[in-house]
Amino acid sequence: MVLNCFENRGNHFGILPSYSQKARMNRNLQHIFSKAKKNDRLAQKSLFEMFSGKMLSVANSYINNRDDAEDVLMNAFYKAFTKLEDCKNYESFPFWLRKIVVNDAISFIRTNKHILYAETEFTDAIAEHTEDIDTFSQDIDLEVIFKEMPIGYKLIFNLSVFEEKKHQEIAEILNISEGTSKSQLSKAKKWLQDYFNQQNTKQNAESEI
Numbered sequence: 001m002v003l004n005c006f007e008n009r010g011n012h013f014g015i016l017p018s019y020s021q022k023a024r025m026n027r028n029l030q031h032i033f034s035k036a037k038k039n040d041r042l043a044q045k046s047l048f049e050m051f052s053g054k055m056l057s058v059a060n061s062y063i064n065n066r067d068d069a070e071d072v073l074m075n076a077f078y079k080a081f082t083k084l085e086d087c088k089n090y091e092s093f094p095f096w097l098r099k100i101v102v103n104d105a106i107s108f109i110r111t112n113k114h115i116l117y118a119e120t121e122f123t124d125a126i127a128e129h130t131e132d133i134d135t136f137s138q139d140i141d142l143e144v145i146f147k148e149m150p151i152g153y154k155l156i157f158n159l160s161v162f163e164e165k166k167h168q169e170i171a172e173i174l175n176i177s178e179g180t181s182k183s184q185l186s187k188a189k190k191w192l193q194d195y196f197n198q199q200n201t202k203q204n205a206e207s208e209i
Contacts, residue, residue, distance in 0.1 A: 029090050032047055032090075033089075033090035034090070036081070036084060037085065037087075044081050051097060052073060055073055055098065055101045056073050057143065058098060058102065058162075059072045059073050059076070059101050061146045061154070061162075062102070062105035062106065062158060064147055064151065072104045072105050072108050075104055079100055079104070080097050080100055102163060106174075145192070149195075150191070153184060153187055154188070155174070156170055156184045160181075167181040
């Protein structure tokens with residue numbers, strides 16, 4: 001399936017650290033998070049430096065505009081630092097922060113971009129287009145792909161694959177039907193299938209020259 005090429009990409013454009021690196025990062029994060037909750041500005045700056053790059057990629061994967069994504073990012077960090085007491089512990093901070101970034105990105109899109117979803121129900125005819133999608137190369141650039149993917153597909157694909165939202169949740173977030181969420185996700189998979197097929201055809205043609 002097309003989703004296989006996105007497995008183990010929960011860090012969203014990041015590189016998975018080694019065990020020792022992860023342990024060291026956790027110790028640092030625990031110390032910095034504790035100080036940041038006490039309104040230590042240097043600690044808050046450190047949190048920003050630790051997570052801003054990754055969260056900017058998350059925001060931009062939804063918005064597809066660097067300047068707007070940076071605005072969303074700054075607003076999300078402002079919210080996070082003013083509500084840091086709501087985050088229970090340092091271990092949940094990255095996920096808690098990501099949720100704020102995603103919610104703000106979605107709010108930005110709903111306010112500034114008009115997205116028309118065709119209210120079509122999910123059917124077997126739609127599903128069969130994506131059932132035979134093979135595993136694609138792991139050597140893919142998500143940012144390049146998301147720049148080209150239609151925003152309606154991208155929004156639902158991100159929520160389903162990276163945020164692991166169920167169709168009922170997506171429908172509530174975007175104010176659409178569950179059937180529309182399912183059909184848009186299938187169309188996004190079909191779009192990805194076509195995209196990779198085109199890339200493979202292009203690479204094969206270039207290799208024959």
